[in-house]
Amino acid sequence: MTMDRNPNRIEVCLSPAMYDRYADDENIVVVVDILRATSSICAAFDNGVNKIIPVSTVEEAREMKAKGYTVASERDGYVLDFADFGNSPFNFTKERVAGKDIVYSTTNGTRTINMASHSKKVVVGSFLNLTAVANWIKQQNAPVLIFCASWKDRFSLEDTVFAGALAEKLLESDKFHTICDSALAALDLWEKAKPDLQSYIQKAAQKARLASKGLDDCIDYCHTPDTSEVIPVYDNKCLVLES
Amino acid sequence: MTMDRNPNRIEVCLSPAMYDRYADDENIVVVVDILRATSSICAAFDNGVNKIIPVSTVEEAREMKAKGYTVASERDGYVLDFADFGNSPFNFTKERVAGKDIVYSTTNGTRTINMASHSKKVVVGSFLNLTAVANWIKQQNAPVLIFCASWKDRFSLEDTVFAGALAEKLLESDKFHTICDSALAALDLWEKAKPDLQSYIQKAAQKARLASKGLDDCIDYCHTPDTSEVIPVYDNKCLVLES
Numbered sequence: 255m256t257m258d259r260n261p262n263r264i265e266v267c268l269s270p271a272m273y274d275r276y277a278d279d280e281n282i283v284v285v286v287d288i289l290r291a292t293s294s295i296c297a298a299f300d301n302g303v304n305k306i307i308p309v310s311t312v313e314e315a316r317e318m319k320a321k322g323y324t325v326a327s328e329r330d331g332y333v334l335d336f337a338d339f340g341n342s343p344f345n346f347t348k349e350r351v352a353g354k355d356i357v358y359s360t361t362n363g364t365r366t367i368n369m370a371s372h373s374k375k376v377v378v379g380s381f382l383n384l385t386a387v388a389n390w391i392k393q394q395n396a397p398v399l400i401f402c403a404s405w406k407d408r409f410s411l412e413d414t415v416f417a418g419a420l421a422e423k424l425l426e427s428d429k430f431h432t433i434c435d436s437a438l439a440a441l442d443l444w445e446k447a448k449p450d451l452q453s454y455i456q457k458a459a460q461k462a463r464l465a466s467k468g469l470d471d472c473i474d475y476c477h478t479p480d481t482s483e484v485i486p487v488y489d490n491k492c493l494v495l496e497s
Numbered sequence: 498m499t500m501d502r503n504p505n506r507i508e509v510c511l512s513p514a515m516y517d518r519y520a521d522d523e524n525i526v527v528v529v530d531i532l533r534a535t536s537s538i539c540a541a542f543d544n545g546v547n548k549i550i551p552v553s554t555v556e557e558a559r560e561m562k563a564k565g566y567t568v569a570s571e572r573d574g575y576v577l578d579f580a581d582f583g584n585s586p587f588n589f590t591k592e593r594v595a596g597k598d599i600v601y602s603t604t605n606g607t608r609t610i611n612m613a614s615h616s617k618k619v620v621v622g623s624f625l626n627l628t629a630v631a632n633w634i635k636q637q638n639a640p641v642l643i644f645c646a647s648w649k650d651r652f653s654l655e656d657t658v659f660a661g662a663l664a665e666k667l668l669e670s671d672k673f674h675t676i677c678d679s680a681l682a683a684l685d686l687w688e689k690a691k692p693d694l695q696s697y698i699q700k701a702a703q704k705a706r707l708a709s710k711g712l713d714d715c716i717d718y719c720h721t722p723d724t725s726e727v728i729p730v731y732d733n734k735c736l737v738l739e740s
Contacts, residue, residue: 268652271514275651352528368555408518409511409679435702443682459678 262429263397266417266436270366271407282396283370284379284387284420287403288412288462290341291363293476294326296382297343298483299495302352306365306486306493316358324350327359331467342472355492365489366403373399376488377419377496381451381476384484388423390496398424400437411443411458412477416452418444419479451477505672506640509660509679514650525639526613526665527622528629529726530646531655532703533584534606536719537569539585539625542727542738545595549729549736551607558602565592570602573715574710585715598735609646610731618640619731619737622663624694624719629726631666643680654686654701655720658694661687662722679700686726 418440661683
């Protein structure tokens with residue numbers, strides 16, 4: 255339960271481990287998993303995917319594969335043996351996804367989407383669609399929770415810096431306010447990262463994790479703001495483009 | 498379980514909600530609750546308390562009062578009816594505490610101490626004893642976890658800024674390293690706060706909470722570094738001065 259009952263509040267939840275302290279059915283929840291799930295989801299919609307079905311467990315993903323779905327699925331950076339491809343945004347090409355329904359399961363991102371599914375609205379945020387998401391939220395009338403998927407219930411620098419970037423854009427509007435310590439910290443971290451985001455993020459643990467598996471080719475892509483206008487929202491157990 | 502097996506690691510746990518991701522019997526854990534538990538514990542030892550017995554629940558505190566102990570206890574900033582006094586560092590005067598064993602129970606701080614009690618060593622950190630704690634840790638041979646008590650399993654700006662200040666002091670020694678995102682974030686927040694800590698901390702939610710109850714007279718005191726040399730450690734279910 256949130257502490258701030260103001261309907262114009264912005265809050266930031268830094269880790270799924272803390273989510274029950276922020277959960278509110280009235281929230282618009284922006285799910286963030288910069289490396290790489292929410293960046294990849296934006297890329298997929300940019301390339302014309304029809305629907306993304308987020309599933310939390312490997313078992314669900316396997317069952318969906320058996321039913322004939324195309325499945326993108328990884329755990330800890332490794333593509334699961336039965337999956338068609340993994341979690342790099344570069345995997346979600348037009349050839350593979352245009353017009354299709356894709357099942358998607360990742361270590362942290364899709365679980366976070368499902369955790370937030372009770373909310374008024376769940377929207378997928380990444381640097382790719384930063385300004386588009388901010389503008390869309392400004393047209394809604396609801397409190398905002400920026401929910402960092404992070405990594406295994408810990409804290410992620412890149413997700414938090416994004417939370418600061420989004421909070422900054424929302425606070426440009428008089429409509430919003432924040433008294434949330436984690437939003438204030440995210441704003442300060444973004445202020446520090448903003449002049450050279452690509453350099454700042456080099457120190458992030460997830461960057462090192464991906465590099466150790468040769469999966470860090472997407473770091474620049476995932477930290478380049480405003481390459482996309484897509485607004486993926488959760489609707490009827492699927493992610494679809496906001497209509 | 499920690500991700501970094503290096504014995505020279507520094508990690509920061511931002512909230513008790515995330516503690517099980519960092520718990521390790523080998524850790525030296527620095528418990529931090531700047532507003533106000535760990536500041537008050539340092540003040541009490543500065544004023545000659547013999548022992549502090551941290552208890553997690555109100556019921557335990559009440560039982561100890563019935564046994565004749567002096568009890569400091571509050572919840573949400575309110576002194577409990579049976580307690581002798583509450584959680585302001587200004588309550589732990591020489592007259593009240595010198596030579597005594599005091600039972601202490603607070604909303605967040607003492608629970609955090611008890612959560613960490615399985616560790617190799619638990620030490621109480623605050624701005625009051627910042628440099629003293631850093632120097633003491635440098636003489637140990639163990640990984641360090643700075644554990645922010647925060648507020649009701651959330652994130653606290655003042656605890657995190659302190660974590661950054663302590664991490665900075667430890668990293669002055671070549672002995673330590675960090676690859677922990679929350680330590681890196683804490684260092685960046687401390688860098689921002691450091692030039693004028695008293696002003697920076699004005700925006701913290703806990704500061705506002707205390708102010709709303711007229712309990713914010715200790716803010717400056719709790720954010721003044723190096724007024725004390727005490728090293729309170731957890732030993733046999735009590736806090737005592739490190740011998």
